[in-house]
Amino acid sequence: MMPGVFLLEDSGQVASARVCCEAQMRVLALETSCDETAAAVVETANGDVRVLSSVVASQADLHARTAGVVPEVAARAHVKAIMFVINDALRQARIPTEKAATMLNAIAATTEPGLRPALIIGEASARALAVGWKKPFIPVNHLAGHMAAAWLASDVQPAVSHRFPAIVLIVSGGHTQLWRVDEGFQLRLLGQTRDDAAGEAFDKIARLLGLPYPGGAALAQLAERGDACEVVLPRPMIDSKNLDFSFSGLKTAVFYHVRDKQLADQERADIAASAQEAIVDVLVSKTVDAAACEGAVEVILTGGVAANSRLRSRLQEALGSIPLVVPHPQYCTDNAAMIGAAAVLGIHVPQSNT
Ligand code: KG4
Numbered sequence: 001m002m003p004g005v006f007l008l009e010d011s012g013q014v015a016s017a018r019v020c021c022e023a024q025m026r027v028l029a030l031e032t033s034c035d036e037t038a039a040a041v042v043e044t045a046n047g048d049v050r051v052l053s054s055v056v057a058s059q060a061d062l063h064a065r066t067a068g069v070v071p072e073v074a075a076r077a078h079v080k081a082i083m084f085v086i087n088d089a090l091r092q093a094r095i096p097t098e099k100a101a102t103m104l105n106a107i108a109a110t111t112e113p114g115l116r117p118a119l120i121i122g123e124a125s126a127r128a129l130a131v132g133w134k135k136p137f138i139p140v141n142h143l144a145g146h147m148a149a150a151w152l153a154s155d156v157q158p159a160v161s162h163r164f165p166a167i168v169l170i171v172s173g174g175h176t177q178l179w180r181v182d183e184g185f186q187l188r189l190l191g192q193t194r195d196d197a198a199g200e201a202f203d204k205i206a207r208l209l210g211l212p213y214p215g216g217a218a219l220a221q222l223a224e225r226g227d228a229c230e231v232v233l234p235r236p237m238i239d240s241k242n243l244d245f246s247f248s249g250l251k252t253a254v255f256y257h258v259r260d261k262q263l264a265d266q267e268r269a270d271i272a273a274s275a276q277e278a279i280v281d282v283l284v285s286k287t288v289d290a291a292a293c294e295g296a297v298e299v300i301l302t303g304g305v306a307a308n309s310r311l312r313s314r315l316q317e318a319l320g321s322i323p324l325v326v327p328h329p330q331y332c333t334d335n336a337a338m339i340g341a342a343a344v345l346g347i348h349v350p351q352s353n354t
């Protein structure tokens with residue numbers, strides 16, 4: 001095994017990897033946990049993780065037909081795309097296939113959480129390459145990947161020098177979680193959603209308004225023309241004495257509001273703006289509470305919903321002097337560069353928290 005990499009137990013269930021920061025390391029990473037087939041090459045450089053290539057093949061159009069992801073359909077699409085994205089990622093990183101074994105130090109892939117049939121395609125491909133090229137395989141938790149996105153450096157994202165303790169808000173289609181992160185990537189889960197994720201709420205409300213899957217970005221766009229004060233909607237758990245979330249009641253409230261109605265364009269925009277504001281209110285309130293309770297000196301906002309500009313601006317405003325770090329949108333939505341970053345940084349999410 002190469003110096004600097006310590007692969008702990010890899011029983012297929014529990015595994016982690018830690019990388020000595022001084023050792024330069026170049027990794028091919030794969031991500032197939034949901035509906036993006038992604039491959040990337042990243043390398044460590046002075047404590048940052050430099051992106052040499054990041055290729056994402058989206059299946060969004062395929063799943064728009066069913067207004068949601070069918071795991072089996074996603075898996076088949078991953079099988080078709082995976083070799084193309086791997087070849088493209090290697091080509092863009094200027095790594096000839098015949099030299100991959102000497103130019104790469106390890107192969108990483110998302111192994112949890114996610115859609116089982118979809119995850120297996122990325123993991124099996126990465127393990128096969130690792131065996132063929134005689135390199136270690138590094139299993140990566142998808143949520144560790146979303147966190148690690150803030151450590152990536154590339155032409156579109158300058159390196160940031162992070163400060164601890166930091167609060168990380170992960171808001172994606174599958175998760176809504178608040179974490180405390182200390183030096184050495186010591187992680188503590190502070191709160192999470194009890195039902196729907198924030199992205200799921202965006203997507204389901206978008207669907208009620210007749211917008212195509214996945215809907216989050218389209219709802220945000222529609223909200224720009226709407227009045228957020230026009231429709232009164234609940235802010236579930238905003239006053240609870242913990243840092244947990246709940247979004248299913250909000251979706252139900254919108255359902256009852258739109259049921260059996262022919263909505264005019266302006267009404268749809270007003271509902272979109274009101275729903276977005278309700279989700280943003282809860283996310284901002286809990287994150288500010290978490291930062292205050294934990295004495296955070298930095299807040300990181302990541303996951304697909306971090307692309308929402310209303311959330312970003314409201315959160316920065318509410319945090320005052322505490323800096324808010326938001327990865328570039330291409331590293332907020334699912335991608336493999338973040339998986340490579342989590343692999344080389346050795347970010348390990350405690351098993352019970354996924
Ligand atoms: O992180 P991600 O790419 O995949 C998961 O791990 O789930 O997040 C996808 C989610 C979807 O629910 C999508 O609707 C949402 O992120 N999303 C947005 C925006 N862009 C993407 N939600 C609100 N506003 C946006 N601009």
Ligand code: ZN
Nearest residue numbers: 142146172334
């Ligand atoms: Zn994700």
